[in-house]
Amino acid sequence: MRTTNYLLATQKAIPKDADIISHQLMQRAGMIRKLSSGLYTWLPLGLSVLRKVEKIVREEMDNIGTMETLMPLVQPSNLWEETGRWDKFGPELLRISDRHNRSFVLGPTHEEIITDLVRNEISSYKRLPLSIYQIQTKFRDEIRPRFGVMRSREFVMKDAYSFHLSKSSLRDNYEKMYQAYCKIFDRIGLRYRAVLADSGNIGGSNSHEFHALADSGEDLIAFSNKSEFAANIEKADALLPKTKRKMASESLKMVYLPEVNDVDELAMEKKLSSSSFVKVIFVKASNVVGSNIVALVIRGDHQLNEVKAEKLPEVEFPIHYVDEKEIFELTGASIGAHGPVNLNIPYIVDYSASVISDFVAGANLDNNYYFGINWVRDAKIDRIADIRNVAEGDPSPCGQGKLSLKRGIEIGHIFELGDYYSKAMNANVLDKTGKNRTLEMGSYGIGCTRVVAAAIEQNHDEFGIIWPESIAPFNVAIIPINMHKSSSVQRATEMLYNTLASNNVEVLLDDRKERLGVMINDIELIGIPHILIISERNLKEGIVEYKNRLTGNKEKMQIENVISHFNCISSDKI
Amino acid sequence: MRTTNYLLATQKAIPKDADIISHQLMQRAGMIRKLSSGLYTWLPLGLSVLRKVEKIVREEMDNIGTMETLMPLVQPSNLWEETGRWDKFGPELLRISDRHNRSFVLGPTHEEIITDLVRNEISSYKRLPLSIYQIQTKFRDEIRPRFGVMRSREFVMKDAYSFHLSKSSLRDNYEKMYQAYCKIFDRIGLRYRAVLADSGNIGGSNSHEFHALADSGEDLIAFSNKSEFAANIEKADALLPKTKRKMASESLKMVYLPEVNDVDELAMEKKLSSSSFVKVIFVKASNVVGSNIVALVIRGDHQLNEVKAEKLPEVEFPIHYVDEKEIFELTGASIGAHGPVNLNIPYIVDYSASVISDFVAGANLDNNYYFGINWVRDAKIDRIADIRNVAEGDPSPCGQGKLSLKRGIEIGHIFELGDYYSKAMNANVLDKTGKNRTLEMGSYGIGCTRVVAAAIEQNHDEFGIIWPESIAPFNVAIIPINMHKSSSVQRATEMLYNTLASNNVEVLLDDRKERLGVMINDIELIGIPHILIISERNLKEGIVEYKNRLTGNKEKMQIENVISHFNCISSDKI
Missing domain, CATH: 3.40.50.800 (Anticodon-binding domain)
Known part of the structure; x- marks a missing residue:
């Protein structure tokens, strides 16, 4: 190719809305152009990289016997109603109507479509296992599209789905996919890690994400320094500390501090170590007798893990924070002035907060704080749980070593869905004995467009992009x-x-x-x-x-x- | 590939809704499955054929220096407002709203998007000519999707666009595209013809369609038996007959026939040759002084050509037939009982109807007919035009030979758009002398999914499909x-x-x-x-x-x- 025959569209100016390096470089190198928020045109330079990514993905999918198909982007709503996702999926699911006023969605993923195909097509165990993929345009109506093609609304994804008679066959395929993903990202030349993940709104049980490691990543990943353990922070367990709670050595004392508005200010003012006080977060309750609100108590230095919290039976799913006004009406105190002593709302204490003694917290009265709080003596402690993010230096949940945290860009995600969709949609086959069996299902995605951006995040210098050999335009x-x-x-x-x-x-x-x-x-x-x-x-x-x-x-x-x-x-x- | 590892999904039953052979065979061979009206999943067998078509298209586009890009399917409405197509395009244009209530369309074509890109990207004549394509999913909300993937709502299209400083450069590129299209369809092994075409709602001047010849085709194509002339019947000119009108030999006579309700029944009853009577069609007028309706008079054996009619300055665009009630109120007669004698509505006479003598027509009074009508003597004739479809045996408009008609499936369409879009969207460049010049533009499409179906229409027998070597799965x-x-x-x-x-x-x-x-x-x-x-x-x-x-x-x-x-x-x- 000669540049004079090519749409070389380099530019010096850094686009105003490009806040990460891959977005800046893709724009400056003339790989993409923005059409509208979260919508990008791929210019020849960008498309040739994307096609190389797709080719590698395709080859490795074919290598493990997964078959390529192409499903519609526009999907009828009735299938989404069958699985309940028409209601459950948030506004990222773009719901549209056609000229006859029938409801459709722009597909953000294709579990419903493929399950419908398979239940119509496959009636005998003899046709299983079956593994199908497509490389296709997806749409998710992100509330705040950002980072260029990294979190765009329209994007290209490889999505694969597999169907099995047994969990062990599903597990085998999951393992094959896992290995194929490693090959794909190895071939592309990414520095990546497979990490334990939460299944989110796709459903199912076992799940791994593949993350390209990069400081600009939106996800935090926890690694053990002594084992292969790695998990998305959403999913990484914070263990119940083995250390027993120390005996109380201080007496409970309320202090009025008119200048101090919340426990964070208090900790600063009194130079408290952040692990010697607790804070309280109020969320909507579910199944809690006598209260539609539940309080979550965590240590001052910890962060609430929403994914863990909203999985608790007492917490409404998805998590819903209570607003300031309602909190004040119920407790008589403003946000930041709460603590477990005399709290008139049911509460759940995080593991780590449950083993401290002589600690500090709000007194449920503005500008008043308790010092020398001790569990049992001063506040009941009948419900403890893991509701916080793991932190740097925490013991690894695998039992070996300590955790360190790194940032990652999610480029792939595999799910053992089990019968989540097949049960809802009656996707059954007859087994050897003629008995009707619900299919076991897996789902496996790679964000092809995002992979391109992730490769740039990992491979650039002050002069521009440095392509890995395998996907260079x-x-x-x-x-x-x-x-x-x-x-x-x-x-x-x-x-x-x-x-x-x-x-x-x-x-x-x-x-x-x-x-x-x-x-x-x-x-x-x-x-x-x-x-x-x-x-x-x-x-x-x-x-x-x-x-x-x-x-x-x-x-x-x-x-x-x-x-x-x-x-x-x-x-x-x- | 082994069939036991493959999603072979053959079936014996002919699907109920499949009324043409390609749809039946694609379904029976397991190439496609219907998801919803006009929405199809491509199974592995179908997709591998589609990919081969795409590959041939891609190679020939690359060969003539057209560059591949990928534009979004979801397009912001403001660009469609700039060109006026937001209002002009019918309900096939699916208009949608995102979560922030901003308006978008699902792209049926990409003239607006590419013109927006080029006006932002190209400012100098030095970067011209520029020719860009994509192979991408399109959506058209057909009122009655039919014939499987032949007229589906979601489909794969190759659409190319070119930009030029001069009409002659555009003409050169148009010619290159024409030749590339011939190569593509030759390589695929189709029996096809390039025919003169109407530009429809894409706009512009010169235009050719490429048709795969097949009895199931929705289009009629007129061919000369003595030259290379071929045109879509929409576009084929019916010449003004060279024969002069004969002198009147009969006198005008009104006959009351209580059993005969319209001129067609009359022709049957009286065994009139269909070329010896005329019929009248009423449509909404435009720019006609004193009337919002205009009558179109054509010979009994001819059919109205809507495309020709709606291009007349007197006829509203798009054509709009007047309903029976309104006609009766205006003329005092029912549909089928009209004729030019004493018609109180302005009328336009088709060329062929303008040269007959001693003819028959309705008397604008139910069950009454005039015999022996002669123009001028009995009815004025001050506006004649070509408003009918050519018919088998008509003289070819090229001047050589006679026309014959065949059915075709439109698989490609190329347009010399000129400045239709670039003017509306201010797509200009500076020329050598530093003067601002509006870009000349071309647009070139191939329906990749439709090509697959067209190949089956041409290549099958009672046992099934017979693939051309080049696109066999x-x-x-x-x-x-x-x-x-x-x-x-x-x-x-x-x-x-x-x-x-x-x-x-x-x-x-x-x-x-x-x-x-x-x-x-x-x-x-x-x-x-x-x-x-x-x-x-x-x-x-x-x-x-x-x-x-x-x-x-x-x-x-x-x-x-x-x-x-x-x-x-x-x-x-x-």
């Missing part, structure tokens, strides 16, 4: 100096370009009438791994200059060695 | 007889399967425990071009049976010749 760039003036440069350039191209090396020839600096800047911005610079001076010695985009190393290369050099690179490509 | 099927009982059959089958597969022949091995008849029926239904049948008896002589799906010819083939036979086929593939 071009392998080699040729930059001729004064090609339009020097016939020897032109001859050598054309010869190299044609020879490389005919050896299946993907080459971009920058044949614009631009200064060397401009060309180098553009080529480095768009991240082509290998750069050849052709000058009249070097040609006199039969030499071209080679620059490696990743290492920045430059070397002189005999022109006749160039082909064999890149033939190797090309065949090395996984 | 598999090239070769191997059917072993009693593979599960005979070790020699099993050995030979596996050897052949592996050897062909490793020679890049796409093979489907039917390894089910099924009777030979069942396997043959399925393989012939799904249309694999080449079939190898392996039996113990033939193997003893080192022979396999080869059957050609198209010709039905069978031959015995030495097993060692099979590979070279299919290697040739494979390399013959365009």
